[in-house]
Structure formats: structure tokens, C-alpha cells
Amino acid sequence: MRIVCSWVALALLLGGCAPKNDEEAAEVWAFGAIRDNARTGDDTAGIDSRILVDFRGQPIRFRSPPYSDTVATQDPSVDGAAVIPAFAEGAPAAYLATDIWYDRSPVWVQPVYVPVTAWNPQHPFKNLLPGAKLVFGVGPTSSFYSPYWRFQYVEVPANTDPGTLTNVRALLDLNTPVHPGGLWMYSLVPTDVAVSAPAGGTPIRPLNGDSIMPVKVSTGWVEGQLTGVFDYGLDTFSVNDDDEVGETPLFEFAVALSDGGMASLGLPKVGGVAPLYSGQAANLKAGVPQFGSLWRNYLVALPSNAAVFVPPEFPELRSQIQAQGLIQVPDVGPIAGADPRAKDYALRVALDSRCFSDDAGFPDGCTWLDSQAAVEAAIPEASIVETEVTLTCPFLEYGGTPVPGP
Numbered sequence: 360m361r362i363v364c365s366w367v368a369l370a371l372l373l374g375g376c377a378p379k380n381d382e383e384a385a386e387v388w389a390f391g392a393i394r395d396n397a398r399t400g401d402d403t404a405g406i407d408s409r410i411l412v413d414f415r416g417q418p419i420r421f422r423s424p425p426y427s428d429t430v431a432t433q434d435p436s437v438d439g440a441a442v443i444p445a446f447a448e449g450a451p452a453a454y455l456a457t458d459i460w461y462d463r464s465p466v467w468v469q470p471v472y473v474p475v476t477a478w479n480p481q482h483p484f485k486n487l488l489p490g491a492k493l494v495f496g497v498g499p500t501s502s503f504y505s506p507y508w509r510f511q512y513v514e515v516p517a518n519t520d521p522g523t524l525t526n527v528r529a530l531l532d533l534n535t536p537v538h539p540g541g542l543w544m545y546s547l548v549p550t551d552v553a554v555s556a557p558a559g560g561t562p563i564r565p566l567n568g569d570s571i572m573p574v575k576v577s578t579g580w581v582e583g584q585l586t587g588v589f590d591y592g593l594d595t596f597s598v599n600d601d602d603e604v605g606e607t608p609l610f611e612f613a614v615a616l617s618d619g620g621m622a623s624l625g626l627p628k629v630g631g632v633a634p635l636y637s638g639q640a641a642n643l644k645a646g647v648p649q650f651g652s653l654w655r656n657y658l659v660a661l662p663s664n665a666a667v668f669v670p671p672e673f674p675e676l677r678s679q680i681q682a683q684g685l686i687q688v689p690d691v692g693p694i695a696g697a698d699p700r701a702k703d704y705a706l707r708v709a710l711d712s713r714c715f716s717d718d719a720g721f722p723d724g725c726t727w728l729d730s731q732a733a734v735e736a737a738i739p740e741a742s743i744v745e746t747e748v749t750l751t752c753p754f755l756e757y758g759g760t761p762v763p764g765p
Contacts, residue, residue, distance in 0.1 A: 389499030389506075390440060390457045390548040404461040404748050411456050413439035413555040421565035422555075425675035431557050439555030440548070440589070442755065444565045444706070446729040447630035447651070448641060450759040451703050453564040453571050454630075454651070455554065457546040457589060458506050458751035465603035466653055466749065468542065470496040471508040471579075472530050476517040483512050483540050490521035493588070494530060498581035499547045506547065506751050507596055507604045507652070510540030525580040542598065544591040544652055546751060550578060552587055564756050567702035571755035572762040591753045592765030596652035597642075606749065607631045609654035610734050612661055612708055614685050621658050621744065624686055626667060627706050630654070630754070631731035635743075646763045652753045659734060660742040661686065666712035668704045671696040676706075692717035703759070710737055 388396070388403050396408035403411075413419045413433040421441060422431035433439045445452040460466065472495075474488040496511075497504050514535045515524070524530055531537075554562040554574050564571055575590035597605040608631035613621040630651050633639030642649040666687040669677040681688045689712040695701065698721050707729055709715075714724030728734050734743070754762050 386461045387463055387502060387504055388459045389504055390546060390552060391499055393457075393459065394438060394549065394552070404459050406456075406459060406748070411441050411443075413441055415439075419555050419557070422563070425673060425679055426565055428672070431560075433555060434553065434558040434560075436558070437551050437553045438549075440552060441555050442562050442564060442571060443752070444567075444627045445630055446627055446707060447754070447757060448632065448730045449727065449733070450729075451564060451567060451569060451756060452630055452754060452758075453569070453756040454752040454754050455546075455574070455589070456750050456752050457548065458504075460749045462747045464606075464749065465601075466505045466507065467503070468507045468509050468598055468602040468604060469503065469505055470511045470527075471543070471545065472496065472527060473510055473512045473540075474515045474519065474521065474524050474530065475512050476515060476519075478512060478514055478536065478538055480538070483510065483538070488515055488517075488519060488521055488524070491524060492521070492577075493545070493579035494524060494527055495545075495547065495579055495581045495586070496527050498584075499586070504547070505604070506544055507598070508543050508545055509602070510543060512538040512540055514538075525583045527582075542596065544595045544753060545579070546589040546591070547579075547581065548587040548589055550585060550587040554589075562755075566705040569756055569759065570761050572764045574755070575765055590765050591652070592647070592763075595647060595649065595753055597649055604653045605650070606653050606655045607633060607650045608635050608657050608731065609750065609752065610657050610659045610728075610731070610743070612665075612686075612728075613658045615660040615742070621660055622685060623658065624661075624667075624683075626686075626708060629729060629731065629734060630752075633731070636735060636740075648754050648757050648762065651757075652751060654750045654752050656746045656748040656750065658744045658746060659728075659738055660744070661708065661728075661738075662710070664711050665728070666709050666715065668701075668707050668709065668712075668715060670701040670705050672702075673705065687712060689715045691715050692721070695721035698722075 397412040416435040419431045474491040475486045477486040513530045556562045577588045610629040612624045632641040694717040709725040713719040
């Protein structure tokens with residue numbers, strides 16, 4: 360099947376629409392490389408890089424028209440990693456997209472080193488060397504880079520100058536005990552990057568304004584160079600016995616073209632919770648999803664009767680989607696439009712538009728495609744097409760509430 364990217368002005372989400380090409384080498388892009396591509400207008404693995412970055416002093420794309428009636432400006436001191444709206448398990452969700460792979464599977468856990476003055480297996484960080492930073496074993500320009508890490512606690516003398524421990528060799532040359540530890544997720548980013556938000560403001564999920572998990576931002580070392588670090592916390596992903604990171608499906612809505620191709624609609628994606636067609640339930644630990652950190656992008660060809668819900672308060676957005684002519688954008692009845700839940704359904708896709716009027720009851724009168732189970736039940740398997748694109752997209756909101764932070 361030929362796959363076509365349809366990037367339009369309203370594109371809300373990354374399109375993992377790159378089919379496998381045996382002549383193209385596997386690649387990985389950390390956020391610094393994605394930002395470079397956004398500056399030049401280049402795609403990243405078929406993804407419009409510009410939707411992932413909000414440059415300093417410029418409008419925050421998804422918090423400005425046509426997604427809002429006012430302009431929100433990115434903090435002028437830092438570039439922003441865009442907060443991406445999505446849906447999962449029938450509720451609003453949100454995430455960042457900081458790392459992208461093309462034709463790279465599996466993705467492996469990498470080592471991150473922690474200098475400690477004494478080993479305490481119950482509280483591994485208790486004896487952290489004062490002033491020391493994490494030392495990452497692989498940098499963002501390496502073809503083996505991944506944001507999935509296993510701690511390696513290195514015992515060091517208490518009088519060690521932390522300024523001498525800026526690379527892995529300096530730690531291992533001490534010939535002191537090293538203790539493997541648990542898993543953690545850190546995306547390495549440039550030091551002048553934060554999560555998109557106005558100066559003095561907080562990041563939110565676009566469209567409905569929900570609060571999201573605050574991402575802890577710090578710095579660490581890679582081969583003697585300081586790097587920015589987005590800290591997502593413990594147990595946000597799973598690995599097998601070979602330290603390969605588990606994938607979950609990310610569904611991107613598209614339409615089938617007459618020539619056999621597919622065109623992305625650029626609508627919010629739907630996050631899965633388990634391997635495709637596995638029937639497994641969502642695995643949560645203390646409210647934190649143990650999935651969704653590493654996504655495999657799938658294109659989903661919608662039937663012709665599918666429709667997207669656009670509340671009346673987004674007239675410009677409605678006009679732009681209608682101008683594409685790729686999906687139905689029915690009128691919304693006054694009762695449904697005034698429902699306090701309407702913003703939670705903004706750009707959610709339904710199999711039909713019965714509940715968009717005031718006759719069938721909003722929102723329960725529609726069959727929404729807003730969960731893995733709903734997509735798998737309603738869409739023929741042949742219309743769900745695997746791509747060669749995987750992405751790091753940790754949940755910041757899940758189940759309509761912020762994910763507990765690290």
C-alpha cells in the first residue's frame with residue numbers, strides 16, 4: 360500500500376507515515392536534531408518537525424489560533440517542546456514527542472552512571488556524591504542513543520571532585536564497585552529547551568486546558584559536555600530479558616485514496632495500552648502508565664461515514680478541516696456545543712455523527728474511536744497499517760488527569 364503524508368496548516372499531530380524502504384538506513388533523531396529540522400522546515404522521518412517545537416518568543420502553535428481565540432507566546436528565554444493532545448482509553452491525553460526512530464527495532468536500554476560515596480541498595484540515591492550529575496553512557500548524536508536507561512551506581516571516594524566525573528571513562532577508571540539498578544526515562548535535550556509554555560506560565564494540554572504532569576528539567580554529562588535532561592520518572596516503560604523496550608501502538612487517522620495510498624488527517628492520535636490485538640488491559644502502577652513511552656505508529660484508514668467533533672468555539676479550526684474535504688465535520692447542536700464536556704471531545708473522531716446533534720444525546724449517542732479497543736473493534740485489520748516510525752511520547756496526561764510525576 361502506498362502511504363502519503365498530508366500535512367496541512369491544522370496538523371495537530373506527528374505523522375509517522377514513512378513506509379519501509381530498504382535503501383534508507385535506520386536513523387534516530389533526539390530533540391536537538393528535531394529542533395534543527397524544524398528551523399529549516401525539514402521533516403523528521405516523514406513528520407513535520409515544526410509541530411513539535413515552539414520557538415522562543417513565537418506563538419505556541421496549539422495554544423494560539425485556530426486552536427484558541429487568543430495568542431499564547433512561548434517563553435522568550437527557551438525553546439519549547441510542544442505538548443501534543445491525544446486520546447487514550449476514552450479520555451483526553453497528552454504527551455511530548457522528543458525522540459524519533461525510522462526503521463530501528465528493537466530499541467535498547469542504555470546505561471546511566473550515578474556517583475555515590477556508599478552503596479545503599481534500599482535507598483540508592485541517598486549517598487549521591489555532592490555536586491555530582493548523572494553521566495550518560497550514550498549521547499543524543501549516537502545511532503545507539505535511546506531515552507530509556509538503567510542506573511549503574513558507581514562507588515567513588517567521598518573526597519572526589521565531582522567536576523572530574525563528566526564522562527564514563529573517568530568513573531570506570533576508578534576501578535570501584537558498580538551496582539546495577541532500576542529503569543528510568545530521561546530524554547536528552549539541548550540546555551535551552553523546556554516544555555512549551557509562556558513566560559511565567561505552566562504547560563497545559565491544548566484544546567481543553569487540562570493540567571499535565573510537570574516535567575522535571577535538569578542537566579547531566581555526555582562525554583564531558585553538559586546536556587539538558589527531561590526527567591519522566593521510574594517505571595514508565597517495560598523491557599524484556601534482553602533489555603529491549605516494549606512498544607505499544609499509536610493510531611494515526613487517515614483516509615484511503617483512490618490510487619491505493621493513504622493520507623493522514625493530522626488529527627489527535629489515539630494511544631494504545633498493549634500490543635496490537637492482544638486484548639490486554641492497561642497496566643498502571645501508582646497511577647503511572649507502564650506503557651506508551653515507546654510508540655509504534657500505525658495509520659488507520661477511516662470509513663467514509665467517520666466524522667470529527669469540532670465545538671462551535673473553534674470556528675476557524677472547523678473551516679480549515681472542512682476545506683480539506685477529507686473527513687466529515689458536521690454541525691454541532693446548541694445543547695451539545697454548550698455541554699461542559701465539549702472541549703474534552705474537541706477533534707475526537709466518531710464512527711458517525713449522531714450525537715453531534717441534540718437528538719441522540721451528547722456524548723453517549725456516538726461510537727467514539729478514542730481507545731485501542733474501539734479502534735480494533737471498529738476498523739478492519741487490513742485498514743490498520745504499520746509504519747517504520749517509532750517515537751518517544753511519554754504520557755503527561757492519561758485518563759483525563761495529570762500523570763504522577765517523578
